[in-house]
Amino acid sequence: MIEVQSLTKHFGPIRAVDGVSFSVAKGEVLGFLGPNGAGKSTTMKMIAGFIAPTAGAAAVCGHDIRTAPIAAKARLGYLPEGAPLYADMTARGFLNFIGASRGLRGAERAKAVGRAVEIAQLDTVLDQPIETLSKGFTRRVGLAQALLHDPDVLILDEPTDGLDPNQKHHVRQVINDMAPDKAIVISTHILEEVHAVCSRAMIIDHGRLLADSTPAELEARARRHNTVTLRTLAMPPDGERAALGQLDGVLGIEAGGAAGEPVFRVIPQEGANVLPAVTAFVAEKGWKVDELRLEQGRLDDVFRELTAGGAAGRDAEAAQ
Amino acid sequence: MNAARTVAVIFRREFAGYFASPVAYVFLIVFLALAGALTFFIGNFFQRNQADLDSFFVFHPWVYLFLMPAIAMRLWAEERKTGTVELLFTLPIATWHAVAGKFLAAWLFAGVALALTFPIWITVASLGSPDHGPIIAGYIGSFLMAGGYLAIGSCLSATTRNQVIAFVLAAIVCFAFSMAGAEVVLGPVRDILPQDFVNLVASFSFLNHFAEMRKGTIDLRNLLYFLSVIGVFLFATVLVLDLRKAE
Numbered sequence: 001m002i003e004v005q006s007l008t009k010h011f012g013p014i015r016a017v018d019g020v021s022f023s024v025a026k027g028e029v030l031g032f033l034g035p036n037g038a039g040k041s042t043t044m045k046m047i048a049g050f051i052a053p054t055a056g057a058a059a060v061c062g063h064d065i066r067t068a069p070i071a072a073k074a075r076l077g078y079l080p081e082g083a084p085l086y087a088d089m090t091a092r093g094f095l096n097f098i099g100a101s102r103g104l105r106g107a108e109r110a111k112a113v114g115r116a117v118e119i120a121q122l123d124t125v126l127d128q129p130i131e132t133l134s135k136g137f138t139r140r141v142g143l144a145q146a147l148l149h150d151p152d153v154l155i156l157d158e159p160t161d162g163l164d165p166n167q168k169h170h171v172r173q174v175i176n177d178m179a180p181d182k183a184i185v186i187s188t189h190i191l192e193e194v195h196a197v198c199s200r201a202m203i204i205d206h207g208r209l210l211a212d213s214t215p216a217e218l219e220a221r222a223r224r225h226n227t228v229t230l231r232t233l234a235m236p237p238d239g240e241r242a243a244l245g246q247l248d249g250v251l252g253i254e255a256g257g258a259a260g261e262p263v264f265r266v267i268p269q270e271g272a273n274v275l276p277a278v279t280a281f282v283a284e285k286g287w288k289v290d291e292l293r294l295e296q297g298r299l300d301d302v303f304r305e306l307t308a309g310g311a312a313g314r315d316a317e318a319a320q
Numbered sequence: 321m322n323a324a325r326t327v328a329v330i331f332r333r334e335f336a337g338y339f340a341s342p343v344a345y346v347f348l349i350v351f352l353a354l355a356g357a358l359t360f361f362i363g364n365f366f367q368r369n370q371a372d373l374d375s376f377f378v379f380h381p382w383v384y385l386f387l388m389p390a391i392a393m394r395l396w397a398e399e400r401k402t403g404t405v406e407l408l409f410t411l412p413i414a415t416w417h418a419v420a421g422k423f424l425a426a427w428l429f430a431g432v433a434l435a436l437t438f439p440i441w442i443t444v445a446s447l448g449s450p451d452h453g454p455i456i457a458g459y460i461g462s463f464l465m466a467g468g469y470l471a472i473g474s475c476l477s478a479t480t481r482n483q484v485i486a487f488v489l490a491a492i493v494c495f496a497f498s499m500a501g502a503e504v505v506l507g508p509v510r511d512i513l514p515q516d517f518v519n520l521v522a523s524f525s526f527l528n529h530f531a532e533m534r535k536g537t538i539d540l541r542n543l544l545y546f547l548s549v550i551g552v553f554l555f556a557t558v559l560v561l562d563l564r565k566a567e
Contacts, residue, residue, distance in 0.1 A: 048410045051566040074412040084403030086333070088340040100329040101411045145407070 001026055001153050001183035002047060007056035009042050009207075016042045018207035019056065024183040024200075026152070029175065031198035031215075032187035035307050039207035040187040041081050044157050047185070048078040060153050074102065077151035081158055083142030087131035091122055091141050094130060095148060102149045112148050119174055120144035136167040143171065147178065154184045160193060172196045191299040201299075205307040215299065222301040228266040228278050231291035235262045240285050247277045265295075326413050330421025331428075334395075338429050347390065351433045354383050359440065371448025376440055377458040377534050381498050381527055384469050389490035391430060392473020393483045395422050396561065400481040405565050419557045423474050423550075430466040434459065454536030461533030464546035465526055469494050471553035478560040497549075501525030 002024040009017040017039040024030050032040045045051045047058045049065045049072060058065045063072035086094055095116060099109040117123055120140040125133055130141060139162065146154060159175070160168040168190075175184060175197045186197065194201050194215050201218055203211040211218060219225060244264070245253045249272035257263035268274040275294050282289055338344045355376065359365050363375030399405040408418055444450050473490040480486050499505045501522045510518050522528070529542045 045406070045566065050406050050410050070412045070414065073410055076410070078407075078410045080403060080406040080410070082403060084407055086337075086404055087402070088337060089333075093336075097329065097333050098411070100332075101326065101413055103325075103412070 001061050002185065003057075003059040003062075004043075004047065005057045007043060007046055007058055008054050009039075009046060009051065010054045015207050017046070017053075020204070020207070020209050021056075022202065022209070022212060024153075024185060026183050027180055028200055029179050029184045029186065029198045031194040031201045032185060032204060033189065033191070033194065033201060033303060034187075034204040036189070038205045038307070040204055041157055042207075043204070044078075044155050044185065044187060045080075048076060048080075048155055049073050050080075074149075075152050077146035077149065077154045079142050079146040079154075079156040079159055082161075083139050085130050085138065085141055085145070088129060090127050090129055091133070091137075091144075092126040094141065095144060098145045098148050104149065112150070115150070116144040116148045119147065119177075121170070135162050136164065139163060139167075139171075143174065152182055154178070154182055156184070156186045158187055158189075160188065160190065168193075191303060194299060203303060203306050210306045211302070218302050219296055219299055222298055222305075224265075224267075224295045224298070224301060226268050226273055226275075227295040228268075228275055229256055229291070229293045229295060230264045230266060230278065230282070230289065231257075232262040233288040233290050235260070236285070236287055240287075244278070244281060247274065247281060249274045249277065323414075323417060326417040327421040327424070330413070330418050331424045334422045334425035335428060338391075338425065344429070347387070348433050348436060351383065351387055352436055354387075355379065355437055356440070358383065371444055371450040373440065373444055373450070373455050373458060374534060376437070377462060377530075380462045381465065381530060384466055385494050385498060386491060387433075388430065388466055388469035389473045389476075389487045389494060391426050392470045392490060393477050393486040395426060395474050396478040396557070397480050397483045397486040400478075400565070401483075405561075409561075409565060415558045415561050416554075419474065419554055419561065423471060423554055423557075426470045426474070427467050430470060431463055434463055434466065451536070454534060457536045457538050458534045460538060461530050461542070461546075464533075464543065464550075465530050468497070468526060468546050468549040468553075471550040471557075472497065475553045475557045475560060478557050479564065497524060498526045501528040 002022075004023065005021050006019045007017055007021070008015070008019050020039075020043055022030075032043070034040050042051070046053045047060065047065065049069045052066065060072040061075045063075065065072045086097070089097065092113070095113045096109065099112055104112050117126065120143050122137065122140055122144055125137050130138060133141065139159070143156070143159060146156065156175075160171050163171065172193065175186065178184065179197075179199075186193075188194065198215060201211070201213065201215050202209060203218075211221075241253070241264070244250070244266065247266075249269050251267045251269045253264050253266050255261070255263065256265040266274055266278055279292070282292070358379040359376040363379065365375045368375060396405070399408060409415065441455060444455075445452075469490075472493050473486070476489040476493060477483075477486040479489070496505065502525070506518055506522060509521050529545050532539060533542050
């Protein structure tokens with residue numbers, strides 16, 4: 001439902017977005033990850049039709065955002081970064097205005113506003129001016145605004161930024177509930193959020209797409225994926241430790257704690273699962289095990305590995 | 321959705337927005353006090369002993385010079401500062417719908433201010449027997465002139481995120497348009513450009529066109545003049561927004 005083809009945006013000499021292509025189908029929740037200034041928001045603004053691309057094209061439900069902007073925007077719900085709202089209006093007045101400008105009238109509009117208010121749980125603050133609302137409620141008014149017309153495509157720029165854990169959970173719940181019949185794009189730099197809501201994750205840096213797959217596949221790319229962490233009560237003899245490193249499928253072992261602490265990381269060769277072999281070895285040698293854990297590989301690590309080069313490059317540029 | 325309805329939706333929100341803060345009432349009071357004081361004390365309304373409102377209308381360009389930029393400055397600068405411009409232009413509306421809706425709201429607000437000067441008309445009508453033609457023409461001319469100033473203000477408000485800058489720029493451009501027929505502007509122009517061009521600049525003067533209307537002649541040329549100024553500056557607003565709204 002979203003088609004993006006070699007989308008590019010230059011701000012003067014800066015390439016904010018550099019030839020990004022992807023598409024999002026119904027039922028998908030795409031998480032946009034990247035360091036600050038990576039080009040996430042710029043890409044979203046281009047799809048939402050707020051800024052014009054330097055090159056490339058974006059289409060929403062088959063409507064090109066440049067040649068048919070109004071048709072594209074009518075099928076799109078968009079929450080801009082920071083959820084800007086008309087602060088002098090009440091939540092009810094604001095949602096009615098959004099409904100009216102989307103062409104909803106009378107009973108139809110009342111129904112749409114009622115539905116959005118229910119989803120975003122705004123019923124207690126409807127008649128308060130938006131400027132008097134807490135950050136959590138303000139963000140939820142922004143969310144209600146985006147999904148008021150029950151759009152096929154939702155683009156949410158950092159929808160949980162600045163919310164407390166309960167509010168975050170609620171917003172993720174809302175996204176999950178809507179996911180089956182919409183195409184949703186969210187940007188975030190909270191990596192746990194990708195697990196909670198996204199069926200697909202894209203990492204973007206320097207305006208370029210660095211990775212595009214499911215969160216689980218991304219984790220499998222982490223250096224520590226399937227690493228076995230082992231803590232024993234007493235330090236085992238050196239020879240036995242060396243033997244552990246010689247097991248089938250083991251790439252090597254490294255110390256996992258402070259010097260002298262009996263904690264080891266058994267790093268597997270690519271794709272290998274060494275947990276059974278390690279368990280058998282430990283039982284055979286009679287080590288007293290305090291802790292034995294299979295690491296899943298953290299998204300953070302993948303994120304850092306993929307974007308660290310970019311960050312270093314930026315620092316170098318800044319130093320010049 | 322048809323264009324008129326979209327413009328009406330934007331217009332309603334914007335017009336209500338003027339009255340959401342006390343600023344609107346302060347503005348109305350300042351306008352009425354200023355218009356009244358200038359008419360009676362500087363314009364010598366009573367001493368002139370004339371049953372007309374010339375001493376009332378003659379000050380309008382000068383009052384508008386500061387008050388219209390004050391109404392117009394928030395139109396776009398505020399949207400850009402708070403980021404709501406991003407919300408507005410990702411709704412399924414065209415740029416000109418928003419520009420027209422907001423301008424009409426500002427214009428109607430100015431119209432309300434102007435309409436509230438009605439006691440002076442009652443005063444002159446009860447003291448003497450004025451010719452109502454020039455008064456009606458004066459009100460129409462004043463309203464059109466306010467629209468011209470507001471369109472200029474709208475365009476300059478779109479160029480910046482800062483309302484104070486928007487106000488100052490609009491006041492300067494409005495001043496240039498007001499004074500286009502006076503020696504302060506024409507003198508330097510005459511020094512460097514041929515007479516035809518001087519006449520052209522002089523024909524842009526708000527003051528001259530308004531003065532003609534005050535005399536009671538609603539000439540088509542004067543109507544067209546103010547309407548084209550409004551049209552040109554609103555078109556410029558659309559262009560400025562399309563180019564710069566995201567910066």
